[in-house]
Amino acid sequence: MNVIVLLVLASLTMGAIGLAVFFWTYNTGQYNDLDGAAERILIDDEDTDAVDS
Amino acid sequence: MSTFRREDEELFLASRPTKNGLLQSELSVPGMKCAGCISKIESGLLKLPGVTRARVNLTTKRVTVSWKKSSATPPLLETLSALGFEGHLSTPLENNDDKELKKLIRALAVAGFGAGNIMMLSVGVWAGAEEDTRTLFHGLSALIAFPVLFYSGRIFFASAWTALKAGTTNMDVPISVGVLLTFLMSLYDTITHGPHAYFDAATSLLFFLLIGRTLDHMMRARARTAITGLQKLSPEGAEVLQPDGSTQYLAVEDLMPGMRLRIPAGARIPVNGTIAGGQSDIDVSIINGESTSHRVTIGDKVQAGALNLTGSVTIEATAAASNSFLADMIRLMETAETGRHRYRRIADRVSSLYSPVVHIGALAAFILWFALAGDVHHALTIAVSVLIITCPCALGLAVPMVQTVATKRLFQAGVVIKDGAALERLSEIDTIIFDKTGTLTTGKPNLVNQDQIKPEFIDLAAAMAAHSSHPLSKTLALYATANKYEETHISEFPGDGLEAEIGGVVYRLGRPGWAAKDDGDVANDGSSCVVLTSNDKRLATFYFTDQLRPSASNIIADLSRARFRIEILSGDRAIAVAKVANHLGISTFTSRQRPNDKVDHVERLSRQGRKVLMIGDGVNDAPALAAAHVSMAPASAADIGRNAADFVLLTDEIEAIPVTIGIARRSSNLMRQNILFAILYNMVAVPLAFFGYVTPLIAAIAMSTSSIIVVLNSLRLGGIRGQQSGQSMPRRISSISPPKFHEAVR
Missing domain, CATH: 3.40.1110.10 (Calcium-transporting ATPase, cytoplasmic domain N)
Structure with a gap:
């Protein structure tokens, strides 16, 4: 019984972390230019300004 | 600014200040495609003095540039063209629409999280969890479901509330009632240690519905981006000659009758006026579709939108921008649009039936079971399962999913669609009207x-x-x-x-x-x-x-083989129109048409029951584009023409026209299949729920399966890809029979 509570809480926590990470990436505009992101890996020396504000 | 440059002033007018004292401009660069372009453009622009940041967005084909206000205006467009890219100034995107999308995406993420986790707990219950464990799982589900309902559900609740306040009902009303009733009932069952709870159904219902909502919104937003991204450099302002001999650059809205404006060669004339000095040639093709240019000299009248070609002239403004030719066209267009018969989207037609049927069904179930057994709880359970199982998931996904796939296909074929309903309308057309200049010809x-x-x-x-x-x-x-x-x-x-x-x-x-x-x-x-x-x-x-566009003859031949009635409607002289029409084998053509003549012509055809596709590019076509059943404009069209059109062809060629019609017909077919499936599903599921045979497990499986089937069916449109190669395309379009199915659903 205790094991189940622990496991359920653990899975919920991990799910919540995933959700939080999604919110962070979305709010910082990391999905704004998916086509560009796919191409940018080919550029050798990119500046660190990787996110559209 | 020591030396006056018109480009600098325009850039300045089109930029907006940011927090840290910088100015931000957006340039649309349709030609960029690859990593090489990105680094070339970004490093090239960053080298300019005063530029602090240049960021390419490849998805929207835009560059955002920040530059210091204190320094001289950087020659952004010139640098771009030196790098080999054609750029246009464009207005920054509005942020209002983004906020709506952000709200939907966040709600979707939360609903997905909730639905996934509750489903995980539900599987445990279905697998046979005993008394205490079951109650624990139900309790945990309730804890997850409550914030999800509060956060993701309010999109539907708010819309339903607005509808109810206005005394009407929409699709969101049964959804809201169903979800809230389910939640409250399940909460009651959890507290009383009942065997069944429907938290999973309530949250996954929200999740699937939000997918449909988000897709629908994204499609519209993307189309808007593409359209504004194309915004050509229409005059932002003009140089005004002051009485003391100096000049001042004023925005178009500030130009007044009586002002003297200097129009350099290569610029568009911003307001109606009379030539007061100099002589030149002007290109009026955008106004009346006439392909040859005109010589103008002192005393001649010129209209806003005409392009000054060879010499610098001074004009005396005779009208403010709001009374100029362009503004007149916009007014004419708006009238035409209100006259356009109100097209009801297939989804609206279905949902207007759906809502009352579901409510009556659920109410009937409740009354019947209460009368039969006298048990409120049981009767309510049945009523709720009727509401849940008829969840319009499949219905909510049926149309947006197809539209999303179709939009993507069309974008690959070089066509931007402005409104999803345009696909339905395009699938019904039987008459195609072409403008001549710039549409059939290169202009x-x-x-x-x-x-x-x-x-x-x-x-x-x-x-x-x-x-x-x-x-x-x-x-x-x-x-x-x-x-x-x-x-x-x-x-x-x-x-x-x-x-x-x-x-x-x-x-x-x-x-x-x-x-x-x-x-x-x-x-x-x-x-x-x-x-x-x-x-x-x-x-x-x-x-x-x-010159005729190289593909024009083939396209016209294909379209007439597909038994469309084809006409030319042009503002040009009869002799020029006749030549093109004869060459293409088009027997019906009308020349010397003024903008309102074109509208009249289109409306006359509509009254005869014909569904007209209007294809045109000039300002003079814009009202007719708005009046037609559905319309297309090439990318080279005037802003106003592109705004009036439902489809914008991004490539220079008109080959995309039959492809677009083909895609529209297939997607219209798929939408109907999807809706038909959703209705059939309900016809099977509702009686089962009505007579109490549905358990939460069955409800969840049925609901998800129907949604997935609809999604998969929509993806079949992807198979149309091979059609883009030039050879298979004509066969495809002629193999499609003229519209007949749209009558069935009406």
Whole structure:
């Protein structure tokens, strides 16, 4: 019984972390230019300004 | 700013200040495609003094540039064209729409999280969890479901509340009632240790519905981005000559009648006016579709939107921007749009039936079971399962999913769609009306009698023409084979032509009445011509006509084979229109049409019950585009034309027209299949729920399966990809029979 509570809480926590990470990436505009992101890996020396504000 | 530059002023007007004292401009660069383009553009722009940041967005084909206000305006567009990219200034995207999308995406993420986790717990219950564990799982589910309902559900609750307040009902009302009732009932069952809870159904219902909502919104937003991204450089302002001789750059809205404006060669005329100084040629193709340019001199009237070609002129404004030709067109267009018969989207038609049927069904179930068994709880359970199982998931996904896939396919084929309903409308058309200039033709002149002219005269004329920006000169300059006249002094007489002196001989290239004293022997068959003379003696006459687009004949042949009725409706002279029509084998054509004539023509056809597709590019077409059942405009069209059209063709060719019709018909078919499936599903599921045979497990499985089937069916549209290769396309379009199925659903 205790094991189940622990496991359920653990899975919920991990799910919540995933959700939080999604919110962070979305709010910082990391999905704004998916086509560009796919191409940018080919550029050798990119500046660190990787996110559209 | 020491030296005045018109481009700088325009850039300044189109930029907006940011927090840290910088100015931010957005440029649309349709030509960028790859990583090479990104780094070339970004590093190229960053090298400019004053530029602090340049960021390419490849998805929207835009560059955002931040630059210091204190420094001189950086030559952004010039740098881009030096790098080999054509750029346009564009207004920054509105942020309001983004907020709506952000709200939907966040709600979707939360609903997905909730639905996934509750489903995980539910599987445990279905697998046979015993008393205590079951209650624990139900309790945990309730804990997750409550915030999800609060956060993700309010999108539906708010919409339903607005509808109810207005005394109407929409699709969101049964959804909201169903979800809230389910939640409250499940909460009651959890507290009383009941065997069944429907938290999973409530949250996954929200999740699937939000997918549909988000797709629908994204499709509209993306289309808007693409359209604004194309925004061509329409005049943002003009140089106003002050009484004291100085000049001031004013925005178009601030121009008043009586002001004197200096219009340099190559600029568009911002407001209606009269020429007060100088002479030039103007291109009015965007206004009335006439393919040849006009000579204007002092006293002539010019209309807003005309392009000044060769010489700088001063005009006296006779109207403010709000009373100019462009504004008139916008008003005409708005009237046409309100007159357009109100098309009801297939989804709206279905959902207007759906909502009352579901409510009545659920209510009937409740009354029946209460009367039969007298048990409120049981009767309510049945009513709720009716509401849940008829969840319009499949219905909510049926249309947006197809539209999303179709939008993507169309974008790959170089077509942007503005409104999803346009796909449905396009699938119904039986008549296609083309504008001539810029649609069937390239809108650019082409030399037609090259083989009748001595090569040395062509060379001489080409060398002279290279010094002018008149469209005929630009064409002629392309025919240069060798450049042996480099040293020659050439002067341009705006409105007349060019003059050069070579070895004591005066050569003139220009309009016949100016270059040669005799004015005879000029054919008037709709083509324009210039003559080359030496000391008043005619050497050669060059004839030009507006060139047909290379693919026009094939496209027209394909479309007529597919049994569309095809017409040409042009503002150009009869002789020019007849030539194009005869060449393409189009028997119905009308010339010299003013904008309101075009609207009348389109409306007359609509009254006869025809569904008209209007394809046009000029400002003069915009009202007709708005009046037609559905409309298309090439990317080169005037802003107003693109805004009026439902589809914008991004490529220069019109080959995309049959492809678009093909995709529209297939997607319309798929939408109907999806909706039919959703209705059939309900016809099976509702009686089962009504008579109490549905458990939460069955409800969840049925609901998810129906949604997935709809999604998979929509993805079949992806198979249309092979159609984009030129060869298979014509066969495809002619194999599609004329519309017949749309009558069935109405």
